[in-house]
Every structure is written in structure tokens, then in C-alpha cells.
Amino acid sequence: MGAAASANSAADVSAEDLPKINAAFVFIKPHAVTDKVKELAKKGLEDKGIKILAEGSLTGEVIDEKKLIDNHYYAIAAKATIKKPNELNVPNDKFKAKFGLDWQEALDSGKVFNALDGCKEFGITATEMDAAWTAAKDADKLVKLGGGFYCGSLTSGDKELYIMNGFFMAMRSKFTEPGTQIYYYSVAWDASALSWADFRGKVLGPTDPASAPADSLRGTIFKDWEALGLKAQPNTGDNGMHASASPFEGLAERNNWLGAAVAEDLFGKQLLAAGMAEATIKDWSVDPQVTIAEGKKGSIFDAVEDQNVADCLQKLVELSKIQ
Secondary structure, eight states: OHHHHHTTBSTTSOTTTGGGEEEEEEEEOGGGOOHHHHHHHHHHHHTTTOEEEEEEEEEHHHHHHTTHHHHHTHHHHIIIIISOGGGSOOOHHHHHHHHSSOHHHHHHTTOEEEHHHHHHHHTOOHHHHHHHHHHHHHTTOEEEEETTEEEEEEEETTEEEEEESTTHHHHHHHHHSTTOEEEEEEEEEETTTSOHHHIIIIIIOOSSGGGSOTTSHHHHHHHTTTTTTOSSOOOSSSOSEEEOSSHHHHHHHHHHHHOOOGGGBTTHHHHHHTTOOHHHHHHHTTOOEEEEETTEEEEHHHHTTTOOHHHHHHHHHHHHTOO
């Protein structure tokens, strides 16, 4: 991964050119990694004037070991795999209203687990955890504790446990099962020639591939899935490909997946030069809720979605000054 990360370096780009370059991280999802999809993706990107700076694969074993997919979906995975239940900010009123006991009582009982540890405690697979989670949902034994944050009272065999974000394990397993992989492209292009919104909407295509332009990457994978060697028709979850939603997400994803240093990154270098602290950049890379206006908090990723590099830089600097 070191060679790939170095290919994202800003060292070979002049300071005056940096604000003109949009840089994103793109990958083919495990269900769609075939030689024909790789050819399609590379040609589709290059035909739109997008330069591929680095490409390669990351295996499911590496993704699992380094928790790469967990950090990618940090807001959800923090509750499911990264943090222990006693590290989470659980609103006691919501928990007690659903389950009839205080959150601290539940912790003290030794029956509360994140989804990853819950699989081990139950002795079940990710697929079986997903089934137990669905059964709990059908039985009205789930409670929403916050954005992307749920707890369920799940049963497996003779055990009943409280599980945090159990649904994530099925998502995670698609990326971590032995034999799976992602195939990535670190890319850059002239922001004046292609806006970020068009990069996502027209080159990649929207999240639901069925509604994607027929000549977009997701649209093509959707309509030609059999000829491209996929085992099933893509859907909203398994939609063929992922791409960063903004220059800032691109930085966060290169840092996570490729281990790219902020100070050497195409966008990271600009943020540091504009006065943002590296600690803030790293904190914001997992999409925390930040102050986006007086008295209002929101997602940092949402605040800069689809913005070109110069606008994204300006917005982030403005937001950093009001925290």
C-alpha cells in the first residue's frame, strides 16, 4: 500500500495548480470485482478526462484485520465493532422505555455487546446475526438511540443479549470474507472540466443503479451485469462501485484505505496551508457532528457534499473557525 499511497502525493503538483484539482477515491465493491468490470471502470474514468494516480486491490483479510470497512462506515461501525458498549453515549430514557431497565443495569448484567463481540458470545456468523437482528425487528425489540445507532434484544439458542448495531455485520462481511477484495482507483481531474456533482451523478451514477444514466459506471454495470461476470443484478446496496462524495471525503478515504499522510495528500496539503490543524482534519475524517451554523449541528461530510476543491476548502476553513 505504500507505493499506492505515494501516488497521491502533492509533491509533483505546483501550489497554484492544487486548488484546481479534484481528487477522489473510487473502488469496485467485492460483489462486482471482475476483470471486465475493472476494464470498464478504468476506461470509463479515463474517457472523462479523469487521471488514475494509483490502482490496486485490498483483500478481505486485510480489510478485516485493519478494520478498513469499519473506519469507512465509522458512524455506524463505531457502535458495532470499534467501541465497546460502555464507551457509547446511550440515552437512558430511550433504552429504559423500550427494555424496562436502566442502561447501567444492562451493562452491569454483562449482557450488552457490540455486534462483533455479540457474534462471538452467541457463537454465530454474520449472516446468523443478521437473521437474529431481523427477528428482533419483527418482534419490535429494537430501539433507535440516535442517528445510525440502534440496540436490539436478540435471541440465539438459549441466550438473550442486547446488541448494538447488529445489522452492520452483514454489511461488513461482504468486504471481509476470505476470498473477497475491493479494487480501487485513486483519481484526480481538472475541476473546471468536470464538477464533483457531475463526477458522481453522471460518471459514477446515483446510489440506486436502476435509476442511473445508462452510460454511467453504475448504470452500465446494472444493465450489463451478466456479461460483466456478476453473480446477481446490482441493487442499491450492492451497486457496483463507490466514489468519494467530496474532496474532503476523498482525503479521509485515501488516509483510511491507503494510509496516505495528510501532509502529502493533494487536498490535505491545502487544508494545512489554510491553517487547519491536522488533529482537526483527522477528527473530522470520521464525519462527526459539528457546528454548521449558530445553534445547529450536522454532518461535516454532508456540509461539503458535491463541492469542488476550492469551495470545499473554503467551507471547511469557515466551519473550523466557528467550532
